[in-house]
Amino acid sequence: MEQTILIKNVRIFNGTDEETVMGDILILNNQINKIAEPGTISAEGTVIDGKGKFLMPGLIDAHWHSYMCCNTMIDLLTAETSYTQLKAGVEAGKTLMRGFTTIRDAGGPVFGLKRAIDEGIIPGPRIYPSGSLISQTGGHGDFRAVYDDPRPFGCCCLTHTEKIGAAIIADGVDAVTVAARNNLRLGASQIKLMTGGGVASLYDRLQDSQYFEEEIHAAVKAAENAGTYVMVHVYVPQAITRAIQAGVKSIEHGHLIDEATMELIARKEVWLCMQPFTLDDNQYPTQEQQEKHKMIVQNTDNAYRLAKKYQVKLGWGTDLLFNPANTKNQNKDIGKLKNWFSNFEILKMVTYDNARLLSLSGSRNPYPGDLGVIKEGAFADMLLINGNVLENIQLLENPDDNILLIIKDGQIYKNKL
Helix, strand or coil: CCCEEEEEEEEECCCCCCCCEEEEEEEECCEEEEEECCCCCCCCCEEEECCCCEEEECEEEEEECCCCCCCCHHHHHHCCHHHHHHHHHHHHHHHHHCCEEEEEECCCCCHHHHHHHHCCCCCCCEEECCCCEEECCCCCCCCCCCCCCCHHHCCCCCCHHHHCCCEEECCCHHHHHHHHHHHHHHCCCCEEEECECCCCCCCCCCCCECCCHHHHHHHHHHHHHCCCCEEEEECCHHHHHHHHHCCCCEEEECCCCCHHHHHHHHHHCCEEEECCCCCCCCCCCCHHHHHHHHHHHHHHHHHHHHHHHCCCEEEECCCCCCCHHHHHHCCHHHHHHHHCCCHHHHHHHHHHHHHHHHHHHHHHCCCCCCCCCCCCCCECCEEEECCCCCCCHHHHHCHHHHEEEEEECCEEEEECC
8 A cells, every 4th residue: 555654845966956945745655756845745644844954855975884883803703794794783773863864885794784774673874884994915805814825826715704794805806806706696786896905905015006907897896787886995096096087986084195196086087985084983902003103194084174175975874884983973064064065065076966976886786776865766765854954064973963863765764753
């Protein structure tokens, strides 16, 4: 049977236009059926008086780790899989309650989690899954212990993190091709490759370039043959340039970029998905890791300024990892963007722009349709906020109090009106 929800008397931010309008919205099943002036729509079903509050599209985090955000590194390496997956399931519900109706998962074992959410078994956001992180030996996704032999020289058994689908070590064109194709086989909407050093890495340096161009291109070809694209973890100019030359469509992070490389990103119309990192975001166990994190933070301002100068296609994500106590701060990274962008630019980035980035998955898009917008025919993913977010972006930093209504896929998950 058809299900209807009529939301009356709301101030609508549609995701693309700075000007808002007062109106009523009729939701039929999981789509926005009609938008009209207040008082002009009548319908049977659930009727909600929005009381003039601010209605906007659901938030989108374009670099989220649904599994790794709520489990520690020790959990990843040693814990029983059922335990870590249960934690991810609980965290998915909390993510939705923070107003995130969609996330792009940037690597990890989330295919089962996505299915459980899509089937209504547990609440959570829409998930665009990448599957296992694909890393070279000694790269940013190599979680093996120092006593594990690289496969060409010893045992052919997969390690624990490979078995659970967190990361896969693939060296050479053939291995990368197989790893990418296997993620696609399991349901990946895009491929995630580690092409540079990272902060939490055990064996690399932040300035490292990882994977040869032909190896990156192998993943790109596998993705393109399946109608989708490759996103890469990378910070430094040389590795960013190599990835773009190999056909990568989404650069993740990129904080140590220089001006020439930013101009290249703009010219090639590649997406840059950044994070407004601060020193307080994560505390790492070693001094070396802390120094790497500090280097990224110190270069964040320059990267955002160059991105604005060259008007690159800019996405936003949080990339919270291995710190379960920190996931509650997901929304605070939205407010940090105020150092470089207007409130309108921020809202557009975390809704409509991020949705455009996710749509690069093409025929592998798990949710074909319009996300990140309030318009007729779009998916009914929306939030009602107690205050005008275009005037005060910090309202989103306190979702418990300020998000009054959460609707995802036409279903009401929170209603404090």
